[in-house]
Amino acid sequence: MTNHNKKMQIQIANEYKNENYRQTVWRRFKHHxxxxxxxxxxxxxxxxxxxxxxxxxxxxxEIVGSFAxxxxxxxxxxxxxxxxxxxxRLLYAMRISLLxxxxxxxxxxxxxVLLGLIAxxxxxxxxxxxxxxxxxxxxxxxxxxxxxxxSIFKPGLWTIxxxxxxxxxxxxxxxxxxxxxxxxxxxxxxxxxxxxxxxRHILFSEILPNTVAPILVYATSVVALSILDEAALSFLGxxxxxxxxxxxxxxxxxxxxxxxxxxxxxxxxxGFLIIIVVIAINFIGDALRDALDPTTRKEK
Amino acid sequence: xxxxxxxxxxxAIPVLIGITVIDYAxxxxxxxxxxxMQGPRISEAAVEAKEIALxxxxxxxxxxxxWLGQLLQGNLGYxxxxxxxxxxxxxxxIGPTLLLxxxxxxxxxxxxxxxxxxxxxxxxxxxxxxxxxxxxLGSSIPGFFLSxxxxxxxxxxxxWLPSSGxxxxxxxxxxxxxxxHMIMPVLVLAVSMAGTNIRYIRSAMLEILQADxxxxxxxxxxxxxxxxxxxxxxxxxxPIVTVIGMQIPMLFGGAVVIEQVFSWPGLGLMTxxxxxxxxxxxxxxxxxxxxxVVLIGNLLxxxxxxxxxxxxxxx
Numbered sequence: 001m002t003n004h005n006k007k008m009q010i011q012i013a014n015e016y017k018n019e020n021y022r023q024t025v026w027r028r029f030k031h032h033x034x035x036x037x038x039x040x041x042x043x044x045x046x047x048x049x050x051x052x053x054x055x056x057x058x059x060x061x062e063i064v065g066s067f068a069x070x071x072x073x074x075x076x077x078x079x080x081x082x083x084x085x086x087x088x089r090l091l092y093a094m095r096i097s098l099l100x101x102x103x104x105x106x107x108x109x110x111x112x113v114l115l116g117l118i119a120x121x122x123x124x125x126x127x128x129x130x131x132x133x134x135x136x137x138x139x140x141x142x143x144x145x146x147x148x149x150x151s152i153f154k155p156g157l158w159t160i161x162x163x164x165x166x167x168x169x170x171x172x173x174x175x176x177x178x179x180x181x182x183x184x185x186x187x188x189x190x191x192x193x194x195x196x197x198x199x200r201h202i203l204f205s206e207i208l209p210n211t212v213a214p215i216l217v218y219a220t221s222v223v224a225l226s227i228l229d230e231a232a233l234s235f236l237g238x239x240x241x242x243x244x245x246x247x248x249x250x251x252x253x254x255x256x257x258x259x260x261x262x263x264x265x266x267x268x269x270x271g272f273l274i275i276i277v278v279i280a281i282n283f284i285g286d287a288l289r290d291a292l293d294p295t296t297r298k299e300k
Numbered sequence: 301x302x303x304x305x306x307x308x309x310x311x312a313i314p315v316l317i318g319i320t321v322i323d324y325a326x327x328x329x330x331x332x333x334x335x336x337m338q339g340p341r342i343s344e345a346a347v348e349a350k351e352i353a354l355x356x357x358x359x360x361x362x363x364x365x366x367w368l369g370q371l372l373q374g375n376l377g378y379x380x381x382x383x384x385x386x387x388x389x390x391x392x393x394i395g396p397t398l399l400l401x402x403x404x405x406x407x408x409x410x411x412x413x414x415x416x417x418x419x420x421x422x423x424x425x426x427x428x429x430x431x432x433x434x435x436x437l438g439s440s441i442p443g444f445f446l447s448x449x450x451x452x453x454x455x456x457x458x459x460w461l462p463s464s465g466x467x468x469x470x471x472x473x474x475x476x477x478x479x480x481h482m483i484m485p486v487l488v489l490a491v492s493m494a495g496t497n498i499r500y501i502r503s504a505m506l507e508i509l510q511a512d513x514x515x516x517x518x519x520x521x522x523x524x525x526x527x528x529x530x531x532x533x534x535x536x537x538x539p540i541v542t543v544i545g546m547q548i549p550m551l552f553g554g555a556v557v558i559e560q561v562f563s564w565p566g567l568g569l570m571t572x573x574x575x576x577x578x579x580x581x582x583x584x585x586x587x588x589x590x591x592x593v594v595l596i597g598n599l600l601x602x603x604x605x606x607x608x609x610x611x612x613x614x615x
Contacts, residue, residue, distance in 0.1 A: 034433065132311075136318040139591040139598070143553030144571070148583055151575045152329055224440065231442050232557050236572070254448050255561075261456050271445040279440035286436070 028291035035287030038280035045277060049094040056088035061243040071265050078265040081253065090269055093245040097277070100161055100246070101227040107165025109172055109219050116176025117203050121184060131177070134170045142167060146229060150238040157246075160239050164226050175218055179211040213292035220285030224278045231274050247274050301606065308602050312595055319591045320371070324364050327584045376588075377581035379574075386585035389570065396466055397559070397566030401551045404486045408493035408547070413540060415494070416501025420509060421528055431498060438495025443488050443554055447561040450484045464563035485562045489554050497543045504539030508532050537608050545601030549594045 030036060048055060057076075058064045063083040071078040077086040119130040137145075149163045183189055184207075192202050227247075233239035234248025235255075242249060247270045253259045254267035358366070370377070376386035419431040455463040461484055462468065467477050508514065509532055517531045559568030567586060574582035606612050 132315055132318065135315045136322055136591075138549070139315065139319055139594045140322075140587060141549045141552035141556075141590050141594065143556055144587060144590060147556065147572070147575055148326060148587060151578065151583075152326070228440075228442050232444060235442075235444050236557065236560065238575075251445065251448070260448065260452060264452075267448060271442070271448065274445065275437075275441050278442075279436055282436050282440055 025291045029287050032283070032287035032290065035283045038283040041276065042280045042284065045094060045273075045280075046098065048091060049098055052088075052091040052095055056085075056091045058085040058088045060084065060089045060092040060245055070263075077269055078263070080266055081259070086250075086265060086269065089245040089250060090247075090273065093247045093250055093270060094273065094277070096157065096240055096244060096246040097227050097230060097248070097274070100157070100164065100230040100240070101223040101281075103161045104164035104168060104226040104230075105219050105222045107162070108168035108222060109215065111166070112169035112172025113176050113208070113215060115169070116173040117180055117207065119173065120177040120180025121203060121207065127177070130173070134173050137167070138170045143229070143232065146233060147236075147238060150233055155238050155241055157240050157244065160230055160233060164229055168222055168226065172215065172218055172222070175214055176211060179214060180207055183207050183210055217285055217289045217292065220281055220288060224281040224285070227274065227278055227281075247277075304606050304612075305603055308599055312599050316592065316595060319595065320368060320588065321364070323584055323588045323591065324367060326587070327580050328360060328363075371588075376585040379579055379582050381574075381577055381579050381582075386581050389582060390567065390585055390589060393565065393567045393570045395566075396564060397555055397568060400482065400485055400489070400559070400564060400566060401555060403482060404489035404493065405544070405547055405551060407486055407490040408497065409540070409544070411490060411494040412497035412501055412543070416498045417505050417528075417533070417536065419498065419502045420505035423506060428502075432502070435495045435498035438491045438498075440495070441492070443492050444557055444561050446488050446491065447484065447558060450487065451561075454484065466565050481562075481564075485558050485564055488558055489551065492554060493547055493550065497547075500543055501536070501539055504542075505532065505536050508535045511535075538605065541601060541604045541608055545598060545604075548597035549590075552590045552594070 052060075061084065064085055065075055065079040065083050067079070067081060067083050069075060069079045069083075075085050075087065077090065080086055080089070115130050115134070119127040145167050146163055149167070150159070153159045153163070189202060189206055192206055197206075230239055230246060231248035231251070234246045235251050237249075237252060239248055240246035250270040251267050259266050367377075374387065376390070378385055379389060382389070415431050415435070419428045422428050451463045454461040462481050463484070466481050467474075468481075471477065509528075514527060514531055517527045555564075555566065556568035556571060558564070559566050560572050563569065571583065571586045573579075574586070
């Protein structure tokens with residue numbers, strides 16, 4: 001860090017002296033225009049998904065119209081091959097896809113954080129064993145591992161969530177371990193060790209809060225990836241099983257040539273919805289990275 | 301240097317052993333192949349005879365060592381469907397996959413490296429914003445959906461490109477035919493790779509451009525072109541090496557889905573049909589092979605790192 005930068009930082013620090021950390025993060029987050037738009041879009045989509053039982057014009061799994069009819073006044077996005085309303089199914093599918101993304105991320109984050117904390121803090125043999133195990137899991141191509149697991153266990157919503165959760169953690173474990181290694185050398189942790197503070201306090205009340213920001217940023221990308229993976233798995237017929245709709249298995253029909261050529265309303269909307277959700281999450285993650293990073297240089 | 305390489309190899313060995321154990325354990329969890337052959341027309345005695353013939357009556361760890369011993373002799377087992385040796389099946393299918401992966405990686409890098417560097421050099425310009433936004437789009441599109449869009453556009457609407465296979469059926473193929481079949485799958489894989497890599501290379505390059513030696517080079521007044529192309533680019537090799545290393549597992553995975561969509565006759569298509577028909581020896585062989593390839597890839601990346609940045613050996 002050069003002298004000039006330091007001066008600027010002091011100047012900025014004085015300027016925003018009266019705001020707390022949360023306000024700083026929010027101010028920086030708003031800088032990122034695309035992330036702001038993404039946040040609004042995501043909130044809208046999430047509320048539509050949550051309110052699906054009230055918004056959806058028809059029950060999602062019931063036959064309510066003729067086979068594969070084009071979008072019309074009654075069926076905004078047409079009906080599928082067996083006469084279910086595509087728009088209603090889309091709303092429910094979004095629920096499922098978001099649920100998979102969030103739950104899988106929650107599971108993998110908990111596993112990754114615990115293993116990373118233990119490996120980084122204790123070091124030595126424990127660290128070596130955990131990190132080698134992480135290496136092993138990371139060596140298997142991710143999708144292949146998920147596919148094999150999906151073929152072994154009975155496919156279904158919770159199977160997918162558990163599989164993605166149990167396969168996704170190595171990245172977070174590595175990240176947390178690296179941060180813990182740095183924090184362990186910091187004076188406040190050393191002083192707590194010397195003071196004989198209980199281990200639980202050091203790990204969860206001192207080290208963990210200081211590494212929450214990078215975990216949060218990483219977790220947003222895991223949510224996006226999990227949604228993409230669920231879509232790919234369900235597209236291949238190994239994910240969420242019909243009649244339950246997910247964004248991926250709604251695209252499954254597009255493997256047939258008739259659907260692909262003659263009934264675009266069946267596969268175009270879920271596809272674009274996946275893109276919109278994933279890109280919104282990615283933009284938000286990017287803005288969070290800039291906003292949460294205390295050393296960020298992007299001040300204007 | 302040799303000491304560094306040796307150390308890396310020594311670290312890789314337990315990981316390799318662990319991979320074989322995990323691979324074997326997963327397959328055992330998958331259930332016994334005997335269940336598959338059970339039916340009204342097969343007697344219990346036949347099942348038992350098969351169990352002994354396959355060595356499934358022995359405890360888990362003995363089965364593992366028998367399997368490992370066979371493996372070391374180059375025997376990956378036999379497919380339960382076609383009864384061909386798994387090794388032969390893999391050898392037959394790996395060519396198209398390697399071709400697809402290699403070309404995709406090359407195209408992905410050709411897209412990502414110039415874009416990432418341009419973006420970093422012109423930080424906060426309109427070009428930078430468009431490149432970063434596009435790269436987000438690239439990494440947010442599901443590969444199979446992009447494939448569907450491309451097939452819809454180029455095969456169905458325009459009729460320019462074939463949508464499945466590696467060569468036109470009934471012909472010898474030939475260079476141009478294969479290239480035509482490759483364009484769409486390569487594009488899909490390259491786009492998803494470039495999406496992630498552009499941002500990675502951009503931020504790595506930004507860090508390099510703020511280093512002291514770049515300021516010195518600037519201060520000498522040798523001009524922006526020389527600074528970027530001679531001083532900064534050479535150091536940008538490090539992030540590029542990282543990117544190549546990160547790509548290998550991603551490519552293997554991406555290829556499974558993309559090969560399925562485009563019916564590309566490679567390892568991915570073979571694996572997926574093995575997965576649907578529960579042909580465990582084949583699945584196991586492919587998993588093991590890809591894990592080993594990834595491991596070797598990581599090892600090579602580590603060594604390449606040390607070549608590009610000699611200070612790494614000291615750490």
